[in-house]
Amino acid sequence: MAHFLKRKGYEGVAVTVPVTVPYERYSTRGAHWFLGQAVRALVQQSGLAKEQIDGLTVSSFSLGPDTAVGVTQHLGLSPRWLDHIPTGGASGVMALRRAARAVQAGDAEVVACVAADTNHVDSFRHTLGAFSHFSRDASYPYGAGGPNSMFAFITAHYMRTYGAKREDFGRIAVAQRSNALKNPNALFKKPLSLEEYMAARPVSDPIHLFDCVMPCAGAEAFLVMSPERARDLGLPHVLLRGAIERHNAFSSDPVMVCGGWAMDRDDLYAQAAVKPQDIDVLQTYDDYPVIVMMQFEDLGFCAKGEGPAFVRSHDLTHAGNFPQNTGGAQLSCGQAGAAGGFIGMTETIRQLTAQAGERAVKNARYGMVGGFGMVTYDRCLCTGAVILEAA
DSSP states (O other), rough: OOOOOOOOOOOOOOEEEEEEEEEESOSSHHHHHHHHHHHHHHHHHOOOGGOOEEEEEEOSSSSEEEEEEHHHHHOOOOOOOOEEEEGGGHHHHHHHHHHHHHHHHTTTTEEEEEEOOOOOOOOHHHHHHHOOHHHHHHHHHGGGOHHHHHHHHHHHHHHHHOOOOHHHHHHHHHHHHHHHHHHOOOOOSOOOOOOHHHHEEETTTTTTTTGSBOOOOOEEEEEEOOOHHHHTTTTEEEEEEEEEEEEEETTTSSSSOOOTHHHHHHHHHHHHHHOGGOOOOOOOOOOHHHHHHHHHHHHHSSTTTTTTHHHHHHHHHHTSSSSSSOOHHHHHHOOGGGGGGGGGHHOOOOOHHHHHHOOOOOOOOOOEEEEEEEEEESSEEEEEEEEEEEE
C-alpha cells in the first residue's frame, strides 16, 4: 500500500544579499576567481564570518574538472552541507529550492548559492563541445552545433504553430534593453530600437543578432537563511513562498512548444496562495526571446499560443504594466555561463528590497523567477520557478 506524506511548504526561508561580480566580455581569470569574488562579497555585505557559511551550492560550466567540493578547499570553506547543481539556466531556482530545504531541516544555517563562469576567446567553443554528448551526436553530423541553430529550430516551429512574428520577439528584446540602461551591471549601454532589432544581421534563420545572448565572464550569488537570522543581521531580505522544478517535461512533443512550468504552475501558485495577476515583477530566463514568450504562457499569464498577442498588448519595461526582466537580463546584460541562471534571482531580491535604484518597480510585493536549462537538440530538459515576497 502506498503511503503519501503531505509535503512541507517553504515557510521560514529568507533570501538575501544579492551579489553580482561585474561582468567582463573576456577574461583571463578562471571560474574559481569569479566564485571567490562572489563569496567574498557575500561575506562583506552580510557581516558574517566566512566560517559561518555552513552550506554551499555551486553552478558552473567552466569549473571542471573541479566541482563544488574543490571550491571548498580553494576558498577555505568547511560547509556541513554541499551541492553541485549542473542545470545551467535552471540552477538559480534549483539552488534556492535545495538550500531552502537544508535550512528548514537544520542541515545548514547559512547557505551561499553561487554561480560563476569565465569567458576567454575560445572558451565558448570548448563549452559547446563538452556540453552534452546527446546534443552533439544529434546535431554535429548535420553540420550544426551550438544553441543558435537549436533555438532557431524551436523558434521557427513556434512561429509556424502560433503565428508569432519577428517583431513580437523584438518587443521583448527592446524592452529589456531599455531596462538594462538603468542597470550599472549591464554590459550593453546603448539603446536598441525595434527598427535596429529588425535590421540586425541574421545568425541562424529566424534568429538574428539581438535574439542571442552574448557570452561573458562574471558571477551571481545570494544567501539563504532563516528570517530570524536575516533580521538579527539587519539584512534586507525576501521570503520564499513557493518553488517548483521539472525535468524532461513533454518529451513526446516532436519539438518543444511547452515547458515543464505548465505541469506544475498550479502547485506553485497554491504554495504561495497567490494568482498570476498578483505577481508584480517577473524575471524569465531569456537565452532567446521565444523562451521568454513560452514562460508567459506556461506560467499562466496567458494561454498557450497567446504569447504574441500578450507581448503586443503589454509594456514589458520596469515602468510598464507588466514589468519583466527589469535589469535587462541576459539579452542585455550578457550571459556569464551558469550565472545566467541566477541573474533573475538577484534582480528580484533587489526589486523586493528597495535595492533596484532607477529601475525599481513601484510597490512591488511578489516576484517570480523562471529557470530554464540544459538544451539538447529540440528542447530544454530543466525548468523551474519560484515566488518570492517582500518581507
